[in-house]
Amino acid sequence: MSHPVSSSRVSARLPAFPWDRLEPYKATAAAHDGGIVDLSVGTPVDPVPQLIRAALAAAADSPGYPTVWGTTTLREAILGWLARRTGAAGLDHQNVLPVIGSKELVAALPAQLGLGPGDRVAYPEPAYPTYEVGARLARAEPVPYQGDPTELDPAGLRLLWLNSPGNPTGRVLSAERLRAIVSWAREHGVLLFSDECYLELGWESDPVSVLHPDVCGGDPTGVVAVHSLSKRSNLAGYRAAFLAGDQAVLGELLGVRKHAGMMLPAPVQAAMAAALGDDAHVAEQRARYAARRAALRDALTGRGFRIEHSEASLYLWATRGEPCWDTVGELSKEGILVAPGEFYGAAGERFVRVAFTATDERVAEAVRRLS
Ligand SMILES: Cc1ncc(COP(=O)(O)O)c(C=O)c1O
Numbered sequence: 001m002s003h004p005v006s007s008s009r010v011s012a013r014l015p016a017f018p019w020d021r022l023e024p025y026k027a028t029a030a031a032h033d034g035g036i037v038d039l040s041v042g043t044p045v046d047p048v049p050q051l052i053r054a055a056l057a058a059a060a061d062s063p064g065y066p067t068v069w070g071t072t073t074l075r076e077a078i079l080g081w082l083a084r085r086t087g088a089a090g091l092d093h094q095n096v097l098p099v100i101g102s103k104e105l106v107a108a109l110p111a112q113l114g115l116g117p118g119d120r121v122a123y124p125e126p127a128y129p130t131y132e133v134g135a136r137l138a139r140a141e142p143v144p145y146q147g148d149p150t151e152l153d154p155a156g157l158r159l160l161w162l163n164s165p166g167n168p169t170g171r172v173l174s175a176e177r178l179r180a181i182v183s184w185a186r187e188h189g190v191l192l193f194s195d196e197c198y199l200e201l202g203w204e205s206d207p208v209s210v211l212h213p214d215v216c217g218g219d220p221t222g223v224v225a226v227h228s229l230s231k232r233s234n235l236a237g238y239r240a241a242f243l244a245g246d247q248a249v250l251g252e253l254l255g256v257r258k259h260a261g262m263m264l265p266a267p268v269q270a271a272m273a274a275a276l277g278d279d280a281h282v283a284e285q286r287a288r289y290a291a292r293r294a295a296l297r298d299a300l301t302g303r304g305f306r307i308e309h310s311e312a313s314l315y316l317w318a319t320r321g322e323p324c325w326d327t328v329g330e331l332s333k334e335g336i337l338v339a340p341g342e343f344y345g346a347a348g349e350r351f352v353r354v355a356f357t358a359t360d361e362r363v364a365e366a367v368r369r370l371s
Helices: 018-030 050-058 072-086 102-112 130-137 175-187 247-259 266-276 280-302 324-333 360-370
Strands: 096-099 120-124 141-145 157-163 191-195 223-228 241-245 306-308 315-319 352-355
Touching: 018 324, 050 266, 072 096, 072 241, 072 266, 096 102, 096 247, 102 130, 102 191, 102 223, 102 241, 102 247, 120 130, 130 141, 157 175, 175 191, 241 247, 280 306, 280 315, 280 360, 324 352
Parallel strands: 120 141, 120 157, 157 191, 191 223
Antiparallel strands: 096 241, 223 241, 306 315, 315 352
16 A cells, blocks of 8 residues: 555656756766866845845854844845835835745745635746646646737736846846836736746846736736846845735635645845845845846857847856756856756747856856857
């Protein structure tokens, strides 16, 4: 007789973990004389800014339970950042909710909203894979869309994901597009979640939040933005993100997440408040990324790649018109590891995603090898 865990495996509902398929190419790249240049994963490599570390350390003596809603100081820091950086107007404490990194939220959201069989969850393609994972964990129907989400059939559509600036393409939706999508979603009673974790990483475009009054009309009803400090503040290791928008939706999530004990550690809350209050470290980090991006972009185009979109985010979405695994294979022989576009959906099968989150030294080495 099989154990109940093995007969009802949740993991069987989920896609195969794609990164395992990159392992042989990683081994090839690692065998290169000058070592591997890993541009496959978008993980920050630069130091956590000193003021954030100091805030974390100062809150080290935190013996009591933190709250799921976060400290007043943290919520005020979130509201200050929202007003300053997104132009959102009229938001209050009920309009914000800290989460334990945005991946956790993306994966848990459909279930925490009570979605299930018969409900549809739409997300862009190609996209960050966790939108699909969230739908599958809730047994809702995953609906990938290419192009304009307002052409989706709204029947049974309960949750619509946007991701601007987008991973993996770096594409940015204009305020006008966003406004049209918000009004379509409202008209059809579809809840709109906008993943904006790369908002402060625009290069050739200035990304706009769904919370900007030009987009949502100064009213967050039916709209929630997802923000993360992982990229903006090199805090992927801290797990620090938050939601902002519709008070009724956030109130419901707060209620559920309180029961589940989904709270940010108190020292992380303190660090996050300090990080959100400071823009200087973001400007410094942006300058590092801008230089790495420009160097890699030139090197890739020099090698015959075409770069599509990529006007924001931490990635270059590159193609030579060949199947992505051919590109991955060839670059791995030069010790450079990139992510095959297929990881992000069938629409990416002729692209690779090149992250510029490696050190200056490693990026210079990649540029030397590509030249
Ligand atoms: C589009 C998108 N959303 C969410 C995340 C998750 O970020 P985190 O969980 O670190 O907040 C990522 C990470 O790469 C991402 O690319």
